[in-house]
Amino acid sequence: MSTTELAYTPIDEIPKIRDELRAGFASGKLKSIAYRKYQLTQLIYLIKDNMVPFEETMKKDLGRPVLEARMLEIIPTISEVVVQLQNVEKWSKPTKPPFSINVSPMRPLIRKEAKGTVLIISPFNYPLFLTLGPLAGAIAAGNSVLLKPSESTPATSSLMTELLHKYLDNDLVRMVNGAIPETTKILELQWDHILYTGNGRVAKIVATAAAKHLTPISLELGGKSPVIIDPKCDVKMAAKRIMWGKVVNAGQTCVAPDYILVPRDFQDTFVQALKEVYEEFYPDADKRSAEPGAFSRIVTPQATARIAGLLEKTQGTVAFGGQVDRETKFIAPTVVKDVKGEDSLMSEEIFGPILPVVPVDNLDDAIKFVNERDHPLALYVFSQDNEVKTKVFDRTQSGAVVANETVIHPGADGLPFGGIGPSGQGMHTGEYTFNMFTHFRSSMDSPSWIDYILKFRFPPYTSSKTDATMKMMRSLPSRPTGPPAATGTSKWWGKWFILAIAVAVAGRLTSRLKMTSS
Numbered sequence: 001m002s003t004t005e006l007a008y009t010p011i012d013e014i015p016k017i018r019d020e021l022r023a024g025f026a027s028g029k030l031k032s033i034a035y036r037k038y039q040l041t042q043l044i045y046l047i048k049d050n051m052v053p054f055e056e057t058m059k060k061d062l063g064r065p066v067l068e069a070r071m072l073e074i075i076p077t078i079s080e081v082v083v084q085l086q087n088v089e090k091w092s093k094p095t096k097p098p099f100s101i102n103v104s105p106m107r108p109l110i111r112k113e114a115k116g117t118v119l120i121i122s123p124f125n126y127p128l129f130l131t132l133g134p135l136a137g138a139i140a141a142g143n144s145v146l147l148k149p150s151e152s153t154p155a156t157s158s159l160m161t162e163l164l165h166k167y168l169d170n171d172l173v174r175m176v177n178g179a180i181p182e183t184t185k186i187l188e189l190q191w192d193h194i195l196y197t198g199n200g201r202v203a204k205i206v207a208t209a210a211a212k213h214l215t216p217i218s219l220e221l222g223g224k225s226p227v228i229i230d231p232k233c234d235v236k237m238a239a240k241r242i243m244w245g246k247v248v249n250a251g252q253t254c255v256a257p258d259y260i261l262v263p264r265d266f267q268d269t270f271v272q273a274l275k276e277v278y279e280e281f282y283p284d285a286d287k288r289s290a291e292p293g294a295f296s297r298i299v300t301p302q303a304t305a306r307i308a309g310l311l312e313k314t315q316g317t318v319a320f321g322g323q324v325d326r327e328t329k330f331i332a333p334t335v336v337k338d339v340k341g342e343d344s345l346m347s348e349e350i351f352g353p354i355l356p357v358v359p360v361d362n363l364d365d366a367i368k369f370v371n372e373r374d375h376p377l378a379l380y381v382f383s384q385d386n387e388v389k390t391k392v393f394d395r396t397q398s399g400a401v402v403a404n405e406t407v408i409h410p411g412a413d414g415l416p417f418g419g420i421g422p423s424g425q426g427m428h429t430g431e432y433t434f435n436m437f438t439h440f441r442s443s444m445d446s447p448s449w450i451d452y453i454l455k456f457r458f459p460p461y462t463s464s465k466t467d468a469t470m471k472m473m474r475s476l477p478s479r480p481t482g483p484p485a486a487t488g489t490s491k492w493w494g495k496w497f498i499l500a501i502a503v504a505v506a507g508r509l510t511s512r513l514k515m516t517s518s
Contacts, residue, residue, distance in 0.1 A: 137433025218426030245406030
């Protein structure tokens, strides 16, 4: 296993690495689907062969329990690569657009082609899943890739660097390690796509650098993901799932529940339920979550100080937790009630194990509170009432909206993962990652006889040729006489009732006709 010493890449070597990756892409190796599959299979075994070393590096970097390392990183990352491997051949095939009599003779086709040499900048909180997961999609799409992992997880980044060199084709995949100077140099260079996962402040820097080269970008940025509580929810289930979503990885998850919106007269009931769950999770009151191996640590002293500062300035009431040990980077799971919208805990994404509870008057006020702020990466609602869930789903905007669960939706097969507005742009995981790194290239092959049909397009233009262009227009709908009537949702049984009457009438008419003919 690698040591925690992370060797930074010499800055003057970075342009050379980019050029070597460009040459690797130009070699055409990844035109071969078989070679893509080979690289993806190698990537699977890079992770599988080194599960224990990765568990050790994540424990060293983040204090992460083995269960969390396996459940949230190692196994999902392997699964993501397997999905790319199993589908790369199907996803790479050209597709035909819908039939059109105007252009079908020209054999229109959509080719799935790699964008080129792409850059993936990944964060510290899930260093494996958010680095090697997107890498799999980029390889499946046929790109050469530069990876820039976080310097805040030196043990894991160092191990990935060592293993990538050993398992994958270095003409196609490279890693640059470093901090601000190295990242600045990377962003000075031209890339064919950039995927950045992190915070909005750095995302603006990435987007500005990309704009200088007109480089397409995808951003996954997090934000303050709210939880709306319906008093009629399954309280024990809600408390357990919310608390788990907040304590896992010490709250350092982009889709972690950031704050709770709850009716005022239900606040104390729900806070008590959270407290009971916390005591179930960590039953030894003396050790509680400070016990090594039971609870992750904050990634750096600077991050610990930032989160502790938010807690120190809150005007809310600490219901339980609140312990901070800056030396060991430990912050206990903490619930703060009676938090107001302008509180320090509401000023930025917490990205730590502190959970503010904001009392509101009713569901409409909760929705209004959410809509007055940046669109979050995730929005959670806990309710057993379908009308409540539908109201939250329909009247809010967020990257994802989830009922009665937290955190796990980015790993759900077939669902896109991404934000909206300040919480990000673009989407990935599964086929969405493949598509993100793919250029959908239009092509046609028009036969010579088409000129007998489209001969009117050639000069000299005449009135008869101009009139002939109208043959190309599609049939149009009837002109509307006004806006549609505002009606309520029709009942399904009403439609069936009308249909039943129509069938009965038709049957009676048929019987009379038969009698008349006889």
